[in-house]
Amino acid sequence: MLVLGIESSCDETGIALYDSEKGLLAHALYSQIELHAEYGGVVPELASRDHIRKTLPLIDEVLNKAKLRRTDIDAVAYTAGPGLVGALLVGCAIGRSFAWALDIPALAINHMEGHLLSPLLEENPPSFPFVSLLVSGGHTLLVDVQGVGEYTLLGESIDDAVGEAFDKTAKMLGLDYPGGPILAALAEKGIPDKYLFPRPMTNRPGLDFSFSGLKTFAMNTWKASDQTEQDKADICLAFQTAAVETLAIKCKRALKETGHKTLVVAGGVSANKALRTRLDSISQLNTYYPRPEFCSDNGAMIAFAGAMRQAAMVKQDTSTFSARPRWPLDELSVP
Ligand code: KG4
Ligand code: ZN
Numbered sequence: 001m002l003v004l005g006i007e008s009s010c011d012e013t014g015i016a017l018y019d020s021e022k023g024l025l026a027h028a029l030y031s032q033i034e035l036h037a038e039y040g041g042v043v044p045e046l047a048s049r050d051h052i053r054k055t056l057p058l059i060d061e062v063l064n065k066a067k068l069r070r071t072d073i074d075a076v077a078y079t080a081g082p083g084l085v086g087a088l089l090v091g092c093a094i095g096r097s098f099a100w101a102l103d104i105p106a107l108a109i110n111h112m113e114g115h116l117l118s119p120l121l122e123e124n125p126p127s128f129p130f131v132s133l134l135v136s137g138g139h140t141l142l143v144d145v146q147g148v149g150e151y152t153l154l155g156e157s158i159d160d161a162v163g164e165a166f167d168k169t170a171k172m173l174g175l176d177y178p179g180g181p182i183l184a185a186l187a188e189k190g191i192p193d194k195y196l197f198p199r200p201m202t203n204r205p206g207l208d209f210s211f212s213g214l215k216t217f218a219m220n221t222w223k224a225s226d227q228t229e230q231d232k233a234d235i236c237l238a239f240q241t242a243a244v245e246t247l248a249i250k251c252k253r254a255l256k257e258t259g260h261k262t263l264v265v266a267g268g269v270s271a272n273k274a275l276r277t278r279l280d281s282i283s284q285l286n287t288y289y290p291r292p293e294f295c296s297d298n299g300a301m302i303a304f305a306g307a308m309r310q311a312a313m314v315k316q317d318t319s320t321f322s323a324r325p326r327w328p329l330d331e332l333s334v335p
Contacts, residue, residue: 009084012032012298013054014299020311027062044087059094062299077107078096078108079091084325118290119289126262126264128146131258131262134265137163138164148309149309160211165211165243169215183239186236187274189230190234191234197221218239267296
């Protein structure tokens with residue numbers, strides 16, 4: 001089965017063709033980073049307009065790359081939420097119209113399920129069950145994954161997502177947009193243990209997170225410092241170390257509680273090298289990640305999630321045409 005994937009939930013237009021037998025055939029990504037950079041964050045209306053401009057040309061581009069025609073497509077998978085409503089509606093409208101015109105199924109995919117399944121696109125994929133740590137700009141989730149569509153939420157952030165905390169801290173320190181990877185790069189120049197940041201919510205039971213306090217701690221530390229470039233790098237490192245350590249503590253706890261031996265990490269922040277090094281150091285544990293280019297938003301994970309859901313025969317509601325700006329993972333239907 002050949003699935004066309006369309007991702008347009010935020011500031012990236014991602015298109016891909018995934019074949020359930022041959023694997024990923026082609027993918028293309030257009031990032032709107034330059035468009036939003038001057039505003040220091042994503043401007044929703046500009047994002048929607050750009051998705052309108054880019055989606056159809058990128059669909060043609062992936063079809064050309066794979067030397068296929070529109071009529072070869074067997075199903076269209078599009079991100080229906082969570083995300084920016086206007087941006088989502090572009091992918092929904094184009095995906096649904098495409099499927100209607102070709103008389104093939106249209107699959108409404110949850111963006112976080114796309115991230116969750118993305119490490120399974122790699123060679124030697126993890127097998128179920130596993131604990132999934134999803135770390136993106138909008139979410140920090142720990143999920144018990146029994147199979148495709150079988151997700152139990154173990155914990156989540158009660159305030160800022162970890163990627164959001166990276167971005168806000170970076171902005172406060174005067175770093176460019178998007179802040180997360182820039183803060184991580186600057187942290188490499190930091191002196192270890194110059195500052196010690198708290199590990200929020202680790203000294204009480206449970207698997208929820210809170211990252212907004214770390215951002216405030218970084219701001220207060222910056223204000224009290226001499227504000228040199230070295231201070232900035234030291235604060236970046238202390239912030240990153242605290243965020244990574246907090247995630248690692250909760251991952252260990254989730255693995256202990258579930259009894260699973262496999263950890264699967266995905267979402268934009270899973271590209272963070274310090275996080276990977278720390279999680280890899282948890283002994284007797286198999287840890288899986290997506291390849292770096294599929295950590296952040298992309299069409300491949302949506303096409304793949306569509307193929308997995310079709311294969312698992314997960315029922316799709318074909319009558320609705322809606323985008324869901326909020327769509328919790330545990331509200332997905334089970335096969
Ligand atoms: O998954 P994603 O591309 O979009 C959402 O679904 O939100 O995640 C984007 C987030 C941003 O907050 C970005 O700053 C963060 O991932 N990010 C990083 C790194 N690369 C991307 N955060 C820390 N270190 C990185 N290397
Ligand atoms: Zn994402």
